[in-house]
Amino acid sequence: MDYLQLRVLPLLALLASLIYFFYFQDSPTLFERSDCSLFPYNHYWIISKRIVTPHGVISGAVEVKEEKIVSIIKEEDWHGNLKKGQIIDYGEAVVMPGLIDVHAHLNDPGRTEWEGFPSGTRAAAAGGITTLIDMPLNNFPSTVSAETLKLKIDAAEKNIYVDVGFWGGLVPENAFDANSLEALLSAGALGLKSFMCPSGINDFPMTNSSHIKEGLSILAKYRRPLLVHAEIPQDSESHLEDGENDPRSYSTYLKTRPPSWEEAAIRELLTVSKDTRIGGPAEGAHLHVVHLSDAGSSLQLLKEAKSNGDSVTVETCPHYLAFSAEEIKDGDTRFKCAPPIRDAANKERLWTALLEGDIDMLSSDHSPSVPDLKLFDEGNFLKAWGGISSLQFVLPVTWSHGRQYGVTLEQLALWWSERPAKLAGQDLKGAIAVGNHADITVWEPNVEFELNNDLPVYLKHPSISAYMGSKLSGKVMSTFVRGNLVYKEGKHAPAACGAPILAT
Ligand SMILES: NC(=O)NC(NC(N)=O)C(=O)[O-]
C-alpha cells in the first residue's frame, strides 16, 4: 500500500462516517423499526385536534423519538414547521395515553387454553391497552415466589404485544415468610394480591387479616401495594330460602354473595390499613381494594378510611357499570363473577362514586376460562366459572355507558391511565407528557359498532364474553407501545415486542 493510500483512505473513512452521522442520524428512513412496529420510523409526530394531556385536551402534535415522547406542541405554537420526521395526522380522532389495566388474568403459564399471553395481549393492543398487570392466579403454578415469577417472565418473553407487569400472590404459605416475600418483590413483582375468600381456584388459597398485616409490613419497605379481593362469607345471609334456589336464575346466585360479604371484608381490612398512615408501622405500603361492587356501606367505609389518612384506593370494573342484575337472563353464566353484578340502583351509585372520585380507577378483571367451564348447557350459576371476559372492550364499554353521565376524555385518562400507573409504580407511564414512554391510544368516540362475529375479536374465547352481541361506540384505531405502532385497524405488528415491567 503506497503513501497515498495510507494517508487518503483514513481521511475518506472519516469523511464518510461524518456524513453518515450528521445526515442520517435523524433520518427516519434509515433506522427501520424491526417487526415490532407497523410504522417503520423511530422519529415522528402524531397530530390530532384532541390530544388528552394532564393539562387538558389540546389540538397539536406529540413528537415521538425512539421509545419516548420528546415534545408536545399546541397547534397555535407550531406555525406549521414541525421538525424533521414523519407526520401521522389523526384529525379529530382522540389521542390518549394508553390504557393501563392493573387487573387481568392471562393464565400463562399453565392454563393457556383459557387465554395466554399471545391472545390476551393482542386483544389488549386492539383495545387500546398499552400496559397490563397480570394477576398471580389462574396461571399454574400461582405466582407466589421468585421462582414462579421467573416462570411467568419466561412465559411472557417474546409473547407479549403490550407491556406486562406482574403482581405476586400473598398466600398463607408465604405470608409469614419474610424472606420469600422479599425475594418475590426483589425479583420484580409490582405488589401483592390476596383473597379474603376462596379464590375460585384451588391453587390460590385465601388469607386472613393477620396474613395481610404481615404482607403490608413487608410491602412498606418496598413502597408497593397490596391488592385485595374483599369478600368474607357471612354464613347468616348466604343460605338460600327453600324453594327459591333455581341455579339457573341469576337472582339465586346474587343471594349467595350479598353486599355484607364485601362490607365485612372491608371492615376487617381497615383494622390493618390504618398501619399505612404516615407514621404508622406500615407507612409506605398501600391497600387497593379490587373490583368493588357494593356502592353502599362498603364504599362508605372506604371513604372514611381515606379521610382518616389510610393509604387506600379502590377500583371498580366496566361490568359493574354496564350491567345490572335485573337484566341478566336465566342461565347466562357469561355474567357470573365475584363479587356479583348487583341491581340497577347500585350501578347508579357506582357511577356517582366514580364521577365524584370516591372510586379511584377502573380495571378489566378480565378472568376468562375455557367455554366448557361456563356450563352454558345447564346454565348453572352456582357451579359455573366466575369471571367476566372483557379485555378488548373496556374502553368502548366505559365510554358507551359513561356518555349519559357526562364522562369526559380527561376522566377516562384519569381512571384508565394516570391513576393505574401510580398504583403500579410506573412513573414513565399513564400520561402524554414529555419524557414518558410513547404509550398512546388513538380512538374515534363517535364510531359505533356491534360486537359480533364480523368484528375481529382477539380473545381466545370470544363466546364467553358478556359483551358479545352488544352495540358500542368508541372504536380503537391505533395503539403505540413505547413508540412502536403495535396495532392499527385490525392489524398487529408481526413481532410481540412488549416488555416485561419489573419493579426495581
Ligand atoms: N380466580 C379468579 O379469576 N377470580 C376472579 N373472578 C371473578 N372476579 O369473578 C376474581 O378476580 O376474583
Ligand SMILES: [Zn+2]
Ligand atoms: Zn377477585
Ligand SMILES: [Zn+2]
Ligand atoms: Zn380478578
